[in-house]
Amino acid sequence: MATISKAEKLDAVRKDVDRLNSETSNADQLMEGVTVLLNEQMLKYNWVGFYMLEAGADPPMLVLGHYQGAMTPHLRIPLNQGICGAAASSGKTVVVDDVSKDPRYLACSIETKSEIVVPVFVSGLVAGELDIDSHFAAAFDFQDRKLVEYCAQIVGKRLESE
Ligand code: SME
Numbered sequence: 001m002a003t004i005s006k007a008e009k010l011d012a013v014r015k016d017v018d019r020l021n022s023e024t025s026n027a028d029q030l031m032e033g034v035t036v037l038l039n040e041q042m043l044k045y046n047w048v049g050f051y052m053l054e055a056g057a058d059p060p061m062l063v064l065g066h067y068q069g070a071m072t073p074h075l076r077i078p079l080n081q082g083i084c085g086a087a088a089s090s091g092k093t094v095v096v097d098d099v100s101k102d103p104r105y106l107a108c109s110i111e112t113k114s115e116i117v118v119p120v121f122v123s124g125l126v127a128g129e130l131d132i133d134s135h136f137a138a139a140f141d142f143q144d145r146k147l148v149e150y151c152a153q154i155v156g157k158r159l160e161s162e
Contacts, residue, residue, distance in 0.1 A: 039068035044139040052128035082106035087117035097138035
């Protein structure tokens with residue numbers, strides 16, 4: 001069986017994301033499609049979901065949206081909690097290679113070993129984030145980070161256009 005390199009795989013998934021973006025009728029469908037695609041195509045992406053900032057909430061609150069993977073107890077996350085809160089409040093991608101060593105980590109599944117959270121920007125402001133957990137330590141390298149940031153960017157632009 002022919003094998004493809006990781007770069008080729010990521011490139012193919014990027015093209016699938018572009019296709020999803022043109023074939024879906026709104027941002028909500030796109031977000032659902034992105035979770036399904038990443039969870040199915042990327043073998044180490046074991047939980048994939050969006051948390052979106054609740055409109056008008058004071059204090060600000062991240063609310064679970066579309067996701068693939070096991071049910072999580074964290075349906076709502078304040079910005080001062082978790083890796084999710086850290087990414088949303090800083091507006092920066094957070095990659096954690098070993099969640100057991102990060103005191104900010106809110107456990108979703110005992111199988112999770114590493115996590116990436118990428119903010120979604122709409123008109124320059126954080127509107128939510130794309131969160132991915134892996135059962136493998138250090139699952140998210142530079143190439144993964146670029147793919148997940150690409151997905152978050154496409155979703156942000158789509159939300160901006162609605
Ligand atoms: N681990 C996240 C919580 C969300 S679950 O991973 C789905 C955090 O530390 O914020």
